Amino acid sequence: MLKSTESYRKGELCYSDFIYGLEGALDAGEYQDKELIEQWYNFWTPLEILSATKGDSTTIEDVDKYLLEMELFLKSKLDFRFQVEE
Amino acid sequence: MYKDPIYSHPSISPGLPETERSMDIAEIEGVYNIEEVLSAESGLVVYFTTSTYACISDHHSDYYIQDATSTQSYNRYSYALNNPLKYTDPSGESLMDIYDFDDGKVTVTAMEGEDVFFDKDGNQLDKSELSADEKFTYEVLSNLLRDGTFAFDKSGNFQSNTFYDFTITENRGAEMRSASSYDYSQDVIPGKAAEDWNYIKNGSGGNYFTRAGNILSRDWNAASTGDRIDFVVNVGSVVLPFIRIGKLAAKGGTSLWPAASGGRTVINGIEYTTHALEIMQPIGTIMRGATSYSRGILPSVVENAVKYGKITPGNTAAEVVRTLDNVRVITNPAGTRVISVFKIGN
Numbered sequence: 001m002l003k004s005t006e007s008y009r010k011g012e013l014c015y016s017d018f019i020y021g022l023e024g025a026l027d028a029g030e031y032q033d034k035e036l037i038e039q040w041y042n043f044w045t046p047l048e049i050l051s052a053t054k055g056d057s058t059t060i061e062d063v064d065k066y067l068l069e070m071e072l073f074l075k076s077k078l079d080f081r082f083q084v085e086e
Numbered sequence: 087m088y089k090d091p092i093y094s095h096p097s098i099s100p101g102l103p104e105t106e107r108s109m110d111i112a113e114i115e116g117v118y119n120i121e122e123v124l125s126a127e128s129g130l131v132v133y134f135t136t137s138t139y140a141c142i143s144d145h146h147s148d149y150y151i152q153d154a155t156s157t158q159s160y161n162r163y164s165y166a167l168n169n170p171l172k173y174t175d176p177s178g179e180s181l182m183d184i185y186d187f188d189d190g191k192v193t194v195t196a197m198e199g200e201d202v203f204f205d206k207d208g209n210q211l212d213k214s215e216l217s218a219d220e221k222f223t224y225e226v227l228s229n230l231l232r233d234g235t236f237a238f239d240k241s242g243n244f245q246s247n248t249f250y251d252f253t254i255t256e257n258r259g260a261e262m263r264s265a266s267s268y269d270y271s272q273d274v275i276p277g278k279a280a281e282d283w284n285y286i287k288n289g290s291g292g293n294y295f296t297r298a299g300n301i302l303s304r305d306w307n308a309a310s311t312g313d314r315i316d317f318v319v320n321v322g323s324v325v326l327p328f329i330r331i332g333k334l335a336a337k338g339g340t341s342l343w344p345a346a347s348g349g350r351t352v353i354n355g356i357e358y359t360t361h362a363l364e365i366m367q368p369i370g371t372i373m374r375g376a377t378s379y380s381r382g383i384l385p386s387v388v389e390n391a392v393k394y395g396k397i398t399p400g401n402t403a404a405e406v407v408r409t410l411d412n413v414r415v416i417t418n419p420a421g422t423r424v425i426s427v428f429k430i431g432n
Contacts, residue, residue: 017374020374020379023428024374031431034431037430037431038430038431041414041428041430041431045407045414045416046400046401048416048426048428049400049401049405049407049416049425049426050401051361051426052359052361052362052416052425052426053404053405053425055361066401
């Protein structure tokens with residue numbers, strides 16, 4: 001996830017692929033901790049709202065605040081070691 | 087065992103020795119619903135209804151082994167596998183399923199186990215000549231007939247494991263696809279059982295219904311992007327099966343997953359964006375690479391989240407987030423426009 005966030009910041013991923021790649025990575029992890037998953041979705045929801053309202057025209061400036069929060073959350077949770085497939 | 091000579095009449099079992107034509111009277115009563123049976127030997131009269139005579143006149147048909155897996159096939163004296171509510175036997179050769187097409191105006195039949203179907207006008211359909219829509223419907227019907235063990239009353243309440251009433255009102259050319267692991271029972275929201283979005287799972291067939299009569303199944307997902315499967319169950323308490331097949335416009339039916347193309351769609355007074363509708367499509371219908379982008383979320387589930395969900399702010403004043411159990415819906419503040427939908431923990 002952190003790697004894909006980095007890829008998005010570098011412009012290597014379009015916004016929609018980035019957003020759904022994150023969710024796909026969460027699904028692939030098959031995590032059982034419901035509280036942790038809900039927390040993850042709380043950080044992902046603002047990103048999804050931007051995807052729904054602006055799509056791939058979402059800019060780094062639009063998303064930066066939410067992206068930083070997601071990154072901080074991911075770094076705080078050692079359980080989230082998964083990465084988006086390259 | 088009591089043997090009544092009247093049951094040994096050649097019209098009942100022609101060509102057979104009298105000893106084989108005799109029947110146990112209790113057995114006959116059980117099969118033919120005889121109103122009153124008394125001994126002819128004692129001088130009293132045996133009464134039959136008209137339908138009873140019709141049954142008996144066909145009785146010789148059951149010398150055929152119609153279904154080797156059914157013990158009733160080996161009962162010479164049972165009419166139509168001892169299930170006259172589901173089957174008929176007009177030819178005397180073999181039983182048939184009873185289907186009532188087109189609001190009961192046309193009754194056609196299909197041979198049990200032979201995958202024969204008819205259009206609403208009663209013309210037999212050849213599977214090899216069916217259109218894509220009809221093939222799909224054909225397959226759906228085959229599955230329902232094979233596994234069909236559903237019954238609902240007029241309120242959509244599950245009544246028994248006896249299948250006898252459903253209607254396919256529309257499909258849009260989707261091919262049947264199997265092996266989706268999605269379990270629609272996840273969409274049931276506890277405490278809201280009286281709502282029409284509650285699903286009823288059939289114990290053996292893996293099929294699901296809403297209380298409003300919408301049929302769902304994890305085995306029937308549209309195969310290609312944009313296709314959809316729209317078919318609804320016509321619930322009712324009648325005994326005979328009621329089936330429509332082929333390309334039929336919805337008559338009073340409701341659509342489940344409306345087409346996700348062409349911009350906005352309004353369902354039950356709520357406007358959905360294309361983005362939301364794409365996510366709501368059945369799992370596997372819209373893909374991003376090898377991953378299903380569609381999540382299979384029903385409009386009725388979204389409606390409940392809009393109605394009952396806990397509201398939190400969105401990114402801007404133009405959006406709010408409504409969460410009900412594991413369903414999260416992004417809407418405008420008034421709840422009249424759905425911007426996005428997703429599930430927490432797919």
